[in-house]
Amino acid sequence: MRTSIPRVQWHFETIATDLGFVEGPVIVGAGVIVVSLDRGHVYEIGVDGPTLLSSPGGAPNGAVVDRHGTVYVAQNGGHWPGVVRRSQPGGLQAIHPDGRVTWVSLDPVFPTDLCIGPDGWVYLTDSTRNQKYDDGRLWRCNPSTGSSELLHSVPWFPNGITFGPDDRLYVASSGDKRIYVCDWDSGQVGPPRVFCELPEGRPDGLAFDADGTLLVAAVGSDGGPGFIALVTPQGEVAQIVEIGASTHYTNLALGTDEHRLVLTDATTGAVLVTRDHAVLGLELHPFRDHDSLEPGHSIA
Numbered sequence: 001m002r003t004s005i006p007r008v009q010w011h012f013e014t015i016a017t018d019l020g021f022v023e024g025p026v027i028v029g030a031g032v033i034v035v036s037l038d039r040g041h042v043y044e045i046g047v048d049g050p051t052l053l054s055s056p057g058g059a060p061n062g063a064v065v066d067r068h069g070t071v072y073v074a075q076n077g078g079h080w081p082g083v084v085r086r087s088q089p090g091g092l093q094a095i096h097p098d099g100r101v102t103w104v105s106l107d108p109v110f111p112t113d114l115c116i117g118p119d120g121w122v123y124l125t126d127s128t129r130n131q132k133y134d135d136g137r138l139w140r141c142n143p144s145t146g147s148s149e150l151l152h153s154v155p156w157f158p159n160g161i162t163f164g165p166d167d168r169l170y171v172a173s174s175g176d177k178r179i180y181v182c183d184w185d186s187g188q189v190g191p192p193r194v195f196c197e198l199p200e201g202r203p204d205g206l207a208f209d210a211d212g213t214l215l216v217a218a219v220g221s222d223g224g225p226g227f228i229a230l231v232t233p234q235g236e237v238a239q240i241v242e243i244g245a246s247t248h249y250t251n252l253a254l255g256t257d258e259h260r261l262v263l264t265d266a267t268t269g270a271v272l273v274t275r276d277h278a279v280l281g282l283e284l285h286p287f288r289d290h291d292s293l294e295p296g297h298s299i300a
Contacts, residue, residue, distance in 0.1 A: 005199060007240045010276035012263065016050045019043055021081075022264040022271060023205075024062035024113065025253040026071075027281075032253070032262050033071060034271055035060035040087075042073065042095060045271060054095045058088040062113035062251070064122065067286055071095040072104070072122050072143065074111035079129045081248070092122060092141050092148075105141040107148040113161050113205065113251070116285040117169070119187050123151075125158035125171060133157035133175025138182075138189070151189045152182075160206035160217070160251065165282055170195065170214065172203035179203055179216065179231065196235035201227060205251025205264075208282040213238075215254070215277070217263060220247045228252065228263070243272070254281025 020036040032045040037059040044053040053071070062074035073093040078086040091106040092114070108126040117123050121140040128135035136158040138151040158180075160172035169182040169189060177198045183190035201218035208214055214231040226249035228241040243249055246267035253262045259280065263272045 012272040012274045016271040019269045021266045025262040069097040074114045076110045105148045162206045174202040209279040217252045
């Protein structure tokens, strides 16, 4: 294990507890949306604590929000570490502002995470749930029509997914400790290539700050504590943030108008927040200044 990477500690405050195996934080105004895999719930955490936003069932594994307030959920059907409780198909679900839950696509098998791309489509990672971590897929789905496109089949476990400031697509590979990157040009998605490799742990959730630093929520190695890795735009791990004793710090989100980093702790079912990261978050699609398209309307 490399020892030359600086290790620091940030102060985290707990804003919610007892939410089960939590994932996929999304900052919406002053609140936070998270999913709970083992409970099949989606929660919204406000100033008065968590409230139940929706119960899509299965195991919601990630979330993203569009301009209209629709929450898209990567629904894996009923899987989380060490447990298989398959109760429905996998795919992409939409939770509408009026509370309705609908299926957008049933093509992804066991989707793990998602993001909205520059074209307004929803991009998903899809991982076959075996212990070899050697079978996965990258998809995109048009939320307006439900049509899906298989972008790549890969011999690794794709997990966290996000678009960087360069509008390239970044994907965490939890089995081999790597982050992959795909070029994106006018809707064409190039083959994944290695961007960086963590010295330890398993990368899970991803988020960029406005300076182009990639923050990686990583599960601990061999039962050890998880951490956050800070990766430079050149693909070098510059710093490791030590958080606490939990193994599964699964995902994170950065505020874009205030210094706020939200982190999900699936080991204890808690949601944490810190203001110790000095850089604001990168605006997500479809909210970036140069975006003029509504989700799903740019590709026929």
